[in-house]
Amino acid sequence: MKPAVPDVPVESAARVEPAFSQRRPYTRPMGAWWRRDPFFMVYMWREVTAVGVAAYAVLLLAGLLCLMQGEAAWHAWVGWLRTPLSLLLHGVLLVAMGYHTLSWFDIMPKTMPMLFVGGKRVSGALITRLGLAAAVAASLVLCAIVLGVTR
Amino acid sequence: MSEKARTIELEVLRYRPEQDSEPLWQRYTVPFTEDMSVLQALQHIKDDIDGTLSFRWSCRMAICGSCGMMINGKPELSCQTFLRDLLPGPVRVEALAHFPIERDLVVSVDGFVKKLEGIQPYIVPKVPRTLEEGEYLQTPAQLAMYEPFSGCINCMLCYAACPQFGLNPDFTGPGVLALLHRYNADSRDGAREQRMATVNAEEGVWSCTAVGYCSEVCPKHVDPAHAVNQNKVNSAKDYFLRWLKPAAAAPSKAGDQP
Numbered sequence: 001m002k003p004a005v006p007d008v009p010v011e012s013a014a015r016v017e018p019a020f021s022q023r024r025p026y027t028r029p030m031g032a033w034w035r036r037d038p039f040f041m042v043y044m045w046r047e048v049t050a051v052g053v054a055a056y057a058v059l060l061l062a063g064l065l066c067l068m069q070g071e072a073a074w075h076a077w078v079g080w081l082r083t084p085l086s087l088l089l090h091g092v093l094l095v096a097m098g099y100h101t102l103s104w105f106d107i108m109p110k111t112m113p114m115l116f117v118g119g120k121r122v123s124g125a126l127i128t129r130l131g132l133a134a135a136v137a138a139s140l141v142l143c144a145i146v147l148g149v150t151r
Numbered sequence: 152m153s154e155k156a157r158t159i160e161l162e163v164l165r166y167r168p169e170q171d172s173e174p175l176w177q178r179y180t181v182p183f184t185e186d187m188s189v190l191q192a193l194q195h196i197k198d199d200i201d202g203t204l205s206f207r208w209s210c211r212m213a214i215c216g217s218c219g220m221m222i223n224g225k226p227e228l229s230c231q232t233f234l235r236d237l238l239p240g241p242v243r244v245e246a247l248a249h250f251p252i253e254r255d256l257v258v259s260v261d262g263f264v265k266k267l268e269g270i271q272p273y274i275v276p277k278v279p280r281t282l283e284e285g286e287y288l289q290t291p292a293q294l295a296m297y298e299p300f301s302g303c304i305n306c307m308l309c310y311a312a313c314p315q316f317g318l319n320p321d322f323t324g325p326g327v328l329a330l331l332h333r334y335n336a337d338s339r340d341g342a343r344e345q346r347m348a349t350v351n352a353e354e355g356v357w358s359c360t361a362v363g364y365c366s367e368v369c370p371k372h373v374d375p376a377h378a379v380n381q382n383k384v385n386s387a388k389d390y391f392l393r394w395l396k397p398a399a400a401a402p403s404k405a406g407d408q409p
Contacts, residue, residue: 022168022169023168023253024168024169025168025251025252025253025259026166026168026173026174026251026252027251027252028174028248028249028252030249030314030317030318033314033317033318034314036224036248037224037225037364039362039363039364039367040314040362040364043362043363043364047360107361107363107376109377110361110363110366110374110376110377110380110381111361111380111381111383111384112381112384113381113384114295114296114299114381116292116295119292121295124377
């Protein structure tokens with residue numbers, strides 16, 4: 001018996017799956033894909049630590065809100081900062097922030113247009129190093145200001 | 152007395168749609184020499200051990216882009232991956248990740264080819280010239296804008312490295328977006344407006360989350376992650392600058408293409 005021929009215009013017939021095809025493409029599952037390669041773990045930690053960065057912003061915002069509510073609320077917030085739980089949280093958030101900074105500046109050159117200086121292309125590695133240097137410099141300036149103010 | 156011939160084990164993920172309900176690993180022992188590539192090991196299997204094994208290959212010198220597969224879990228061209236670097240074995244060989252397996256190491260490329268066709272991967276002259284008018288001239292600075300992205304051999308290793316493509320096969324993906332950028336960044340080309348529809352679509356650059364592994368695995372150092380991510384800036388500009396354009400110029404949207 002002749003296999004059924006699909007009723008389609010001649011020019012597109014070549015693209016149509018014949019009725020007798022034995023094609024049965026197998027799609028592999030994507031479960032826990034980030035565990036397949038260390039590179040994906042590096043990426044996932046970059047994304048997870050972004051939550052830490054946001055969490056610290058919320059923490060600072062809470063301080064600002066307490067400051068708006070008056071002296072008692074402010075002192076309560078500062079008092080909470082001194083608790084062991086808060087110190088532990090700050091330790092974890094500092095590590096998260098450090099990792100996020102490293103991994104973020106690592107990918108930064110890929111997010112920018114190509115840079116040319118004197119007709120030569122600026123390498124991605126140099127952009128990463130400049131970004132990290134700026135982050136370190138900004139942190140040092142901030143530390144100096146805070147220590148200067150609170151002394 | 153002759154020295155005992157060295158061998159190496161290969162574990163190959165087999166899938167024969169007519170008999171297997173799902174892929175399964177099969178082990179082969181092949182002769183080992185210092186200069187043997189994984190592709191040569193597969194060819195040895197096909198020629199001398201098991202003729203039913205299916206895989207794609209052509210040039211054997213990393214230019215045709217046919218022989219991409221997962222080797223020990225990494226997307227690689229099997230012709231330029233050498234057994235000597237994978238000792239002592241076994242070497243695990245699997246079809247390119249994130250693509251449906253058609254048979255053994257052969258994957259379905261239909262979706263990729265369709266996306267590739269959709270971006271007009273050729274120069275659409277800004278101002279058509281006749282032969283008498285001569286060639287299209289370009290300065291070295293203009294060449295530098297697209298040259299790094301022009302080395303793509305369509306091997307699809309970047310797709311096997313992209314979890315976002317694995318999770319959403321509709322994502323245009325690193326290779327095609329890099330090629331799209333190669334033409335958009337070419338000073339001779341005039342089809343940018345039409346290609347921006349692909350860039351701006353949800354399946355365009357915004358489906359990329361900057362994992363960056365595509366650029367790591369690219370055998371031609373095309374850096375697709377860079378091409379895709381700098382087009383997020385272009386897409387954002389395209390979106391916001393529409394208010395500064397004359398009223399007739401509507402923003403590029405998916406489906407606007409002729």
